[in-house]
Amino acid sequence: MTIDIRRAVVLGSGTMGSQIAAVVALAGYTTALVDIRQEQLDHARAELTKRLDRDVEKGRRERADVDAAWERLTLTTDRDAVAANADLVIEAAVEDLTIKRSIFAELDAVCPPDALLVTNSSNIVSSRVADATERPGKVCNLHFFNPALVMACVEVVPHEGTDPETVEAAVAFVESLGKTPVKLKKEVPGFLANRLLNALRREAVDLYEDGVADFKDIDLAAKTALGHPMGPFELMDLVGIDVVYLIRLAEYEQTGDPASLPAPSITQKYEAGDFGRKTGRGWYEYPAE
Ligand code: 3HC
Numbered sequence: 001m002t003i004d005i006r007r008a009v010v011l012g013s014g015t016m017g018s019q020i021a022a023v024v025a026l027a028g029y030t031t032a033l034v035d036i037r038q039e040q041l042d043h044a045r046a047e048l049t050k051r052l053d054r055d056v057e058k059g060r061r062e063r064a065d066v067d068a069a070w071e072r073l074t075l076t077t078d079r080d081a082v083a084a085n086a087d088l089v090i091e092a093a094v095e096d097l098t099i100k101r102s103i104f105a106e107l108d109a110v111c112p113p114d115a116l117l118v119t120n121s122s123n124i125v126s127s128r129v130a131d132a133t134e135r136p137g138k139v140c141n142l143h144f145f146n147p148a149l150v151m152a153c154v155e156v157v158p159h160e161g162t163d164p165e166t167v168e169a170a171v172a173f174v175e176s177l178g179k180t181p182v183k184l185k186k187e188v189p190g191f192l193a194n195r196l197l198n199a200l201r202r203e204a205v206d207l208y209e210d211g212v213a214d215f216k217d218i219d220l221a222a223k224t225a226l227g228h229p230m231g232p233f234e235l236m237d238l239v240g241i242d243v244v245y246l247i248r249l250a251e252y253e254q255t256g257d258p259a260s261l262p263a264p265s266i267t268q269k270y271e272a273g274d275f276g277r278k279t280g281r282g283w284y285e286y287p288a289e
Helices: 015-026 038-057 063-072 079-083 097-110 164-176 193-209 215-224 232-239 241-255 264-272
Strands: 007-011 030-034 073-076 088-091 116-119 139-144 153-158 180-183
Touching: 007 015, 007 079, 015 030, 015 038, 015 063, 015 073, 015 088, 015 139, 030 079, 038 063, 038 073, 063 073, 073 079, 079 097, 088 097, 097 116, 116 164, 139 164, 153 164, 164 180, 193 215, 193 232, 193 264, 215 232, 232 241, 241 264
Parallel strands: 007 030, 007 088, 030 073, 088 116, 116 139, 153 180
Antiparallel strands: 139 153
């Protein structure tokens, strides 16, 4: 049986959720972007408008396509109203297992019984939320990368009980977005790309904390010797140091291995509220435009 996806809901209008919703609306789906805070939705609308208008100016998208995507995209705080008609819900809320489990249980109660419920979590594997629902076979991870409007990869990660039709539909959905699905055969926290990235980041932070080099020079090595588009410190500022910190804590909670805990310099920036681009300061400074 093929699963027909027409209406999608994205939960959480932070950096990831808002760009994922834009990608989905641009691909032709009737899309709702949901948040509990109206101010966050207003911010998401302003940021997306800026991004998409710039894409039009630069000739990367057609004005008509962007206008049509806005027609298809609703920003709302009324989750249950849009979830009641959804074929697919993408959860992009905070990396907190308790919150995610209650979201999945609530979605299960309001969404149509055939709807797929997926999480964009990079670290919390879907088996940990699937059993909060009565439809574990329709649950998997669909992991986008930051900035979601630009990055091609989306990891498709089933848990042991995910139905093969769900995986098939998820892969077809990712392809329909013009993205590249990368399939995992089994769950592992961090999936593929983040595990590769974590290895690099861990080494970069160790080198910095050991006083071997300035973080700017470590970034320079990654860019000029390895051809990476951004160094590991620039990337932390893009992804958000709060996100990096919470991912490490979520991993520690799953592994119990002290090596999973955030490094002292990351904890210090997290506690100071220096989250990177979004707060104007992280490893680097980002003066307001
Ligand atoms: N949102 C949307 N589009 C963006 C963007 C953003 N935050 N930043 C850049 N872009 C787009 C814009 O179209 C921009 O063109 P413009 O300046 O004319 O508008 C274009 O990318 C080029 O940007 P820049 O000239 O500023 O810089 P780059 O050429 O270096 O490209 C980049 C930016 C695409 C972000 C590139 O540096 C890159 O690929 N960096 C690595 C990103 C990466 O590794 N992402 C994965 C992070 S891990 C993750 O997401 C996992 C999660 O679980 C934490």
